[in-house]
């Protein structure tokens with residue numbers, strides 16, 4: 001009998017470095033399928049449709065919501081993001097592990113539907129550090145930074161719904177910890 005794949009969910013406050021950690025984690029490994037999300041946000045320079053995201057307008061996105069095509073979806077700072085349901089379920093059923101990198105609202109929805117997943121909360125070392133990261137990445141206005149920092153305090157309270165917390169102080173350390181979690185979960189006898 002084929003073993004069912006394991007669903008790994010990496011999530012955490014905006015600006016904590018989820019994307020960077022995900023990229024570093026996946027470098028040189030092909031034993032985990034990464035779900036490509038749909039989004040209504042416009043592509044950034046260098047982003048490719050179908051590789052970074054499936055970019056679409058709001059109407060198309062909401063039609064997919066109605067059709068039940070998303071495992072979860074959320075409004076993240078005025079843009080809609082969603083995880084394609086069939087991609088995730090098909091790979092898991094085929095015995096392949098799947099990784100989602102999504103916001104906290106989305107992770108909590110996935111937890112409701114698939115509590116057997118492995119939920120990893122990526123935390124900033126401190127609020128001050130998060131403020132610094134948000135300023136340094138240069139993607140956000142002052143107003144948006146303030147909004148994200150205020151949300152972070154609420155979001156940190158959701159940590160108790162997760163299985164693991166990894167502090168993203170140095171990317172290499174965070175990646176090693178997540179690698180250890182993946183290895184341990186694959187050795188688990190009882191889910």
Ligand code: 5GP
Pocket residue numbers: 013014015018037038041072073074076081082083101102103104105106107
């Ligand atoms: P960005 O626009 O910077 O790529 O991502 C913004 C936020 O949306 C990040 O926190 C990212 O984790 C989250 N995100 C990306 N894809 C999804 C998704 O499919 N669902 C949810 N709920 N959040 C997502």
